[in-house]
Amino acid sequence: MRQQRPERRHGASLVRGALVPDSTHDQRLLDRRGPAEWLHMDPWRVMRIQAEFVEGFGQLAELPPAVTVFGSARTPEDSPEYQMSVQLGRALAEAGYAVITGGGPGCMEGANRGAREAGGISVGLGIELPFEQRMNDYVDLGIEFRYFFVRKTMFVKYANGFITLPGGFGTLDELFEALTLVQTGKVTSFPVILLGSRYWGGLIDWIRGTLESTGKISPKDLDLVQVTDDVDEAVAAIAESDERRLARLREEREAVESNVAAGE
Numbered sequence: 684m685r686q687q688r689p690e691r692r693h694g695a696s697l698v699r700g701a702l703v704p705d706s707t708h709d710q711r712l713l714d715r716r717g718p719a720e721w722l723h724m725d726p727w728r729v730m731r732i733q734a735e736f737v738e739g740f741g742q743l744a745e746l747p748p749a750v751t752v753f754g755s756a757r758t759p760e761d762s763p764e765y766q767m768s769v770q771l772g773r774a775l776a777e778a779g780y781a782v783i784t785g786g787g788p789g790c791m792e793g794a795n796r797g798a799r800e801a802g803g804i805s806v807g808l809g810i811e812l813p814f815e816q817r818m819n820d821y822v823d824l825g826i827e828f829r830y831f832f833v834r835k836t837m838f839v840k841y842a843n844g845f846i847t848l849p850g851g852f853g854t855l856d857e858l859f860e861a862l863t864l865v866q867t868g869k870v871t872s873f874p875v876i877l878l879g880s881r882y883w884g885g886l887i888d889w890i891r892g893t894l895e896s897t898g899k900i901s902p903k904d905l906d907l908v909q910v911t912d913d914v915d916e917a918v919a920a921i922a923e924s925d926e927r928r929l930a931r932l933r934e935e936r937e938a939v940e941s942n943v944a945a946g947e
């Protein structure tokens with residue numbers, strides 16, 4: 684015999700029995716006297732996450748070719764690393780690239796500053812942090828994100844490559860995310876460049892001496908990252924990768940066009 688159990692449809696979901704709540708979404712929406720915890724529940728968070736993607740995609744879709752620059756939030760303004768970040772921002776802008784950073788202080792500020800001083804497009808993708816933090820003054824287009832993973836999608840999606848200055852955990856996280864995406868073929872034609880051979884040398888030695896030598900990565904994976912001390916060399920590596928990508932796209936288009944012509 685069919686059991687009669689209470690049931691309720693929640694959009695695409697169906698709940699029955701004890702899972703049926705004693706109020707509806709509408710009631711909870713309209714009942715302003717009720718508690719506000721539902722605002723912080725996961726289904727609602729999804730809407731916020733969606734909104735962040737929509738805002739990010741909308742603001743960045745028309746950006747010209749861009750490069751994302753990572754690096755420490757703690758680099759002092761009077762340090763050589765800060766100077767290098769300014770020089771890098773400037774060189775990227777002069778080569779026609781918009782510069783995207785995390786919008787914070789230190790190396791991020793330096794790269795935004797260089798881009799702005801050279802008349803380029805200076806973008807900051809900020810992140811909500813548990814302590815007071817504001818977008819640096821050299822950002823012309825700034826977007827604030829609540830979620831790291833949404834922001835990281837923007838860093839990759841709108842950049843033609845990453846250049847990484849000396850940094851800490853945040854920088855390493857961004858660096859290894861990029862390398863994983865390239866290694867697994869999720870992004871193609873995406874140079875990852877480390878600026879500062881003294882700073883990064885130990886990490887590269889460890890990757891070679893431990894990861895590669897024990898077979899955790901393949902020897903060719905080491906080619907995914909380039910190390911240099913020369914800002915112009917870093918920018919040139921991005922430009923060369925772009926040229927190769929454009930040439931490949933041209934070839935693919937020509938092949939499609941000649942197939943279409945042959946079929947006619």
Ligand SMILES: CC(C)=CCNc1ncnc2c1ncn2[C@@H]1O[C@H](COP(=O)(O)O)[C@@H](O)[C@H]1O
Binds near residue numbers: 752753850857
């Ligand atoms: C002084 C201080 C800690 C400020 C934090 N303010 C921040 N504002 C924006 N992005 C950040 C900040 N801290 C870390 N990040 C992200 O993580 C990277 C730097 O982290 P770290 O300093 O290397 O580990 C940046 O590329 C940036 O994307």
